[in-house]
Amino acid sequence: MFGAGGGTSSYQEVEEADFVLLWGSNAREAHPIYFHHVLKGLKSGAKMHAVDPRRTASARFADAWLGINVGTDIALANAVAREIIAADLHDRKFIDHSTSGFEEFAAHVQTYTLEYASSVTGVPADAIQELAHSYANASMAQILWTLGITEHHNGVDNVLSLCNLALLTGHVGRWGSGLVPLRGQNNVQGGGDMGALPNKLPGFQDVTDNSARQRFSDAYGVELNPQPGLHLTLMFEAMATGTLKGLYVIGENPADSEADVSHTRKLLTDLELLVVQDIFLTRTAELADVVLPATVGWAESEGTVTSSERRVQRVRAAVEAPAGTRDDHTIIGEVAQLLGASWPADTPEALWDELRSLSPMHSGMSYERLEDNNGLQWPCPDLDHPGTPFLHGWLWEDDLGGKERAPFSLVNHEGPKEQLSDEFPIRLTTGRALDSYNTGVQSRGYPSPIRSGDQLEISHLDAASLNLAQGELVRVSSPRGSVEIEVDIKTDQAAGLAFTTFHFPELIDLNLLTNDEWDPKSGTAEFKAAAIRIDKLTSGERYV
Amino acid sequence: MSDLKYTDATPDSDEREAVDYLVSDPPVRRESERWVISGLGRTRDTRHLLLPGLHQLQNVKGWISPGGLNYLAETLQIPAAEAYGVASFYDLFQLEEPEDGPLHHVCVDPVCANRGSGSYIEELRSEGHRVHESPCLGQCERPPASFVQMTGAENQDLTSTTSVDPQFFSGATSRLLRRFRTNAPTRLESYKEQGGYEALKSAIELGGTRVIEMLLDSGLTGRGGAAFPTGVKWQSVANHQSAPKYVVANADESEPGTFKDRMILENDPFALIEAMTIAGISTGCEKGWIYIRGEYTTAADRLARAIAQAYSAQLLGEAIAGSSASFDLEIRQGAGAYICGEETSLFNSIEGFRGEPRSKPPYPTDIGLFGQPTIVNNPETFLNVLEILNYGVDHYRSAGTPDSPGTKLFCLSGDIARPGLYEADFGITLRELLSNAGGVDGVLQTVLLGGAAGCFVSPQQLDVPLTFEDTKSHDLTLGSGAVMVFSTEVSVRDVLSRLAQFFRDESCGQCVPCRIGTVRQHEVLLQIGDSKADVENVALLEDIATVMTDASICGLGQTAASAVRSALTLGLLDESRP
């Protein structure tokens, strides 16, 4: 957003905000310790509104829950924007000084009346109005989201629609107000920081930026390809067309985690070469030609990770890795050697110092400083810099720090790609459970007393019409496949909505159902909106 | 505000109905299938309904079942463990399914124990009744005291053994008791005929500043035991500009040997209502709460009827007595916990938390009920306010001494000819007081002055004038005004051990000195038994007394050793029992 790949705010800010807008995030279960900061804020008087198709564990803490139809976020956000403008609650001074395109934006959202948005989203008009006024009137407000916003075919537009709200009210670029996308995995942010994106060099420098690229070329002694590479979804498309023939997978399990997973598995099987570097023999590793056993990054090796508040922190080896395994960087270095490059066998700290010399936003973060400060938040350009608690302070500077004004984005409601139909009348969305994590490779390793396995949560109304009892095994089908799963009947879930976690793929292969329609801007698939049918199993029937 | 997971236990229809009736606007409001209003603010606003809700559940089923507790807790959005923690704090709530039939609570504290409670308990048990051996029930003038807890019917504190005429006496001066004989307690007209609501009229005319000045000039101090200047308290709350502010009447009278507040509430409820209303409008408090101990059913019933009449007559609510002021009043009933008479415990109890005391400072006048500035006074103190407004400061000070002006209520019980409630000018001696009550029944051994938290007085000390200053200089305390008289027929060891047991049972358990100290004190006394207390045991009792007194959070622990200490000082354990 506005050119930086990270959340704008520090965790501590949500403790001091007076309004929290939690949108498409069940942080209580998916980011429990971040939610502690939210709870501190609520305890000291902040109000929270939660926008989510389900009244999640997080939404139960909210002053208002708005039960939105899956995939209608833009309609809601645009209506909130329209209401803020209509009620004259927008920050004209900030808009004039720091943003561009307001007039066009105001005209664009004109059609998003409360009534229209209510009909699209299912949320009462009064609730939308109240949200708009509370957000705009707050002195410090935070918008938090996770995959409920991004895992859609138009996830980037969803994000932009929320950014518009911050620009409209000046709730960005200052302490306590901001936009916080919570990262789902421990080093998603760090991967981006390090340039593990198809169009970025380390430190979010563009591959297409000649001077930036030149610096790396000078340091590495090789020419770098100026063309952006492929993101994950395009890689799979390239596999399908046969242009991509080999894949090196490090610490990912796409054979379980991708949407429309049966398709994914076929593509992986058909590759000429699949190399998997992992700590476990995952389903993906089982398909691999070469498996390279790695050490556990956070407990058996040294290095850094970056958190959702852009805090770079040290990980350290606490236990010795089992014989035969090697650190990721050692494996990669040795592969490079075998391929003919002369990479020295550097220590993690030496590699980090090399990164610091090339990525200005990390330059001030020596290992010593990271340890002394419990980590530092980027950008941290030199050794005297304290790190940056919040981003975009330039929006409030007289000269905008020499930057371009932040633009409003004109985005429209589209709805999920996969429409409901008579054949597939129920909307399936997915999410995490507190004690589990993704495909369960790690989280199944401990005996959680609160684990219930993947269940299909449905409304008691749908259960009644399908004549289903609590815990009954049903068959769930989408246009792509079927699974059998137990139902968990909820009295406060909207009719027509089904929800499940996806932590036990070896038991219930839920990503057989999910839709791999993806966002051309981010490459993220629409995990959050598939159309399904629920069939009662007749006695004795087993799905094969 | 929490994750709120409840077990599978469900309520029956009676429990559901009782909770639904009580909670008309629950914290979770479902505006539509897609819009739910809830949140911490709404949960905070309704939490105070927990205690009344527990009373309801206890009453409809005779115990608080897991299903009932779940339903009440979920309705109020309170975690089940917290609701259970609160319920299990109080003696009057049973958390296991009991046998059928009412539960008889019979007092076993010293006065009743010496006057037949043991045989009464045996009698009840032999008739197949369920009996709970209770701490003092505040009916010491009519021993043995009992209270019957019913299922599906009103509880009773006027039982077959205790339905006797109320006993109250006044000497030369009759002030606080002036209406007791002639009043029809639950009739507003009767109260008005005897000068009722004249003080409120004066207070409205005078304005808050002048009312508080009069209180300051009168020298009125609190009658709950701590003797803090009432005017200073009111002034401090009046000075706070924040809102809301509260007035609380602490009628959780549980100090063994004390029954004056029950007498006031039963015989002159409008007087308390009027005085609290004056406090409210004079200090800018919008609401008053009267916290009555749960066993005082007659008093609570009369008070509720009086409040309803006051509302009808526009003496409560908005535009009181034609003024622009408004004031509301609500009753809360305790549920069997002596500690809830400690003012901050009382706040926690009203608010729906365990009745554990809070640290002071901050004091209630700054951060009190619901975290707001709060006046807390004893009913007797409130009644004094009417005297000052109706008859003036000079008249008020014409009784008593310069440092202890006015009159004081004394609760005489035990081995005395005419037990009952007495009003006397400050400065009366114990000897005169005992003589007014017809003299000691037998040969006087000792008087326990001020209740369980008070001190033993020897027959040689009967001429100490009963004022704050004189008792203090003699290391005594007036406390709540309890005067328990023990003849030589009574075993002081039994009395002491029972007092120690009382504190052991009534300690809230929050702080280590009191939670464990009260147990150790009781154990050492039991170990001494009938023998002469040896040096080691006396030293240990002294050390236990020191840490309880010095380091406990609240007045309960700080005074839990005072009777034992005074008994040691008076040499009451120096000789082994013959």
Place this chain on the structure above:
Amino acid sequence: MSELQPTEIAISINGTTVSVDAGTTILEAARSAGVEIPTLCWASNLTPVNACRLCVVEMEGSRNLVPACSRECEQGSIIHTESERVALNRKMILEFLDTTNDLSESTELQEFIVRYEADSSRYTEPSQMKDATKIEDDLFVRAYDRCVLCYKCVEACGDDAQFTFAISMAGRGFDTRVSTEFDTPLPESACVYCGNCVGVCPTNALQFKKEFDLRQAAQWEPERQKTTETICSYCGVGCTLELHTQDNEIYKVTSPADHSVTAGHLCVKGRFGWQYVQPPTRRPSSPDMSS
């Protein structure tokens, strides 16, 4: 009525003048002056409940001793942290606890007992908390015979951190216990197994199952233990973990109370989700080029 409060306050602690900001507690002021005051129920990441009273000190002019952990300094206060009276009170509190609980696994309390000459032999057959150890799952055990009712676990489960409120103080007086509703087993209660209660327990009444098993098997070897700080491997919040290891095995995970991300508190995954690292036998140990 708000009068201007001085922003800086001077108090005397054991004869030395100490200047502190308004709002500083006596405990904080003392520590800033290098004066140690023993505590039990106090923790930097929890609201003081001042229930144990071990930190009481003498404040001239105050009838009773005052709890250093929660009492704010007042201008001109004269504080004595180790007077004879204070020492007697601490000795008694320690005797009370020692006669009630099994304190054998609290090294700090054992040190205090020696320092203040607490003598539990003065008591004849004192009542004790003799609750049987609760083992209801594979993550942690609850040995309430060691529980000194310091409230820390209740606070951490409640509104000082976790807001789950699975446990509360229940009952009254000496019979008070930390309990779920109707003593429901933990797996059926509201507990979410964040282990934040275990993290704050000062007496090992709450204890990781792994540690418990090691102790039961007489394999508890403190000299072979170390602690390593790292970052949790699950979601992207970035919680600092302290991995407590004996030899090459993790037996406990905590988080530093002074860290801005966690304030010492974790979730179930961070606290217990490390077990996939061990035993390492499930993991491939050599490059596999079989397929």
